[in-house]
Amino acid sequence: MGRSALTHATPSGDRRARAAERTTPPRRAGTATGLTGVLALQRAAGNAATATLLGRDRRDPAVRVQRSAIADHMKTDPSQVTDAQLDATDEFKALMASAKPPAPKVKAEEARLALRLLLRYLNELAPGTVFAPHDLDGWLRLARSRSAVAAKAEGAVGTGEWVPLSPVDVRGPTTSGSDFMKWMLGGGAVPAVATVKGNCWEMVMFSAFRAGQITEDRMREIYTKGQAADKARGGFAFPETIEAELRSGAEYVYDPAKAGSPRPLRGDIVIFKTAAGHVALATGKTVGGEVEIISHWGPPHHNLKIETTTIEELLKSTTGPVKFWSPRW
């Protein structure tokens, strides 16, 4: 039997990530004692208490706690793992016990998002890849940064004014109807949040910028790259560049007619067919049995301001497939 690659599950882009390859034995999925759980317990209760508990656990089956690990849910889409299933994992308990003052308390929804992102990452690993103990703090940071972007978009609901983009805007950005385009390529100033004019993906990018997750330089780099692509190919080259530059990881499709369909996680980028069609940001919630998004467009309520709506509502006015993925800021 050949040796499997051994990957330390750390969020991509995390500056504090340790070496990607490790040589320690992988943790077996579903083992009774999770290393992360033990470490958290040590931090929370101290070595003596941990040793006592583990010792009792070995001696007395009556006090043995039924344990679960995130790896038990591998090959399940993270949106299909229930809150209750996540809350039962060692990793969830470790995350909830991990923050010590003055660090901010870990909220349950943050821990769940961190674990869903970790699970998505694990599911996207190449077959045969196994993993070492997870960098839970790193996944928590990623969850918080994604949530911050979504929160900025949610906070902007009722503001802004949607305008469409076309090749005319890219080729003459100083006279674009989009404040965001003027800012990126036309020498304009940072737009005012309350009145910013822009299109759907510009709302998403501006939210990430305001949340501190993407820099002005990086956004301008993307727009400049798109401008060059438009010059070379025209047509849909600009939105195709935006789509490619903001994509991280695998692409998923949400089908409202299919029970068990993958659903976007909080902070995922959602597109309708292509970025040229429509781009929105997932809140991670279901409302009325529908998947909630923050959208900047006219449909479905003739509203040119940023609004909270659902994928299902937008599908009354436009067509799918509805794709989503983790953003790359």
Place this chain on the structure above:
Amino acid sequence: MVAATTLATVPWSDGPTGLPRRTEPAPQGGWTLPEDVRLVPSPVHVRRDAAGDLWVTHGAVRMVRCGRPGHIELPDDTGPMLDVAVVSERSYGLMDRVDEGARVRWYLDGAPAWERVGDFRTLLTDDGRVWTVERHGPAVDERDAGTGEPVRTVRRSLDAGEPFVVDGRLYAVFTDVDAGQRGVEVVEPDGTVRRSPFAGTEPYAWLVHPIGFDAAGRPYAVRDGSVARVTADGRVEVVGDVGDLSPRLLRVDPDGQVLFVVVGEGVAVRSLRLGG
């Protein structure tokens, strides 16, 4: 398969018996090439009043009664129309979009009675009673038709979809995403909630917009031009065809008559009446 029949046709006309021809830009995406900009007919709402007459409007100028003369002039400041409800030629409601949200205006004896702006999803009426449904929350307010003041508030489940009123009860399809199940939720006038889940993937696949309910509480749905209803035990009965239907235009009468609109050389209201 049941074939559709035409119930009424309203001509394009500036006169009171017709609707003025209206188009609007097709929804443009975030990126629009000049050659993709096109105009499409404005969507037409069709409603049945308490006397059984049909009314149609595309949100501009007027609503027109089908079958016999009658029309309702819309206010000049009407914004994009989100919903309409008609009790009679003299009693009706309009819900349009304004900057602050959705605006409901109710008319009695042909004159404005009250107006509210809020987070409204739909405007419902049944036998002269009026309900406004919260869009981002579970509340449904039954309102005094004369004053607009809430007389009763009931709460639907958070997973309940678009609501319909039948005999004073609120019906909706709910979606339990964790269980992978859809079903019917009924909210009684006293606020009691009853839920009946459907087993299997077929009702789940069918019960997405557009849907409607008949008086027996059976949901109807349209998928790829076919019409089906779901029986109480979760069987999907595919029973008719509506062709190339714009999906937001489906209505279901209490007696199970499915109404839809075809826009061409006029506005044709077509009907599909299913047996049973």
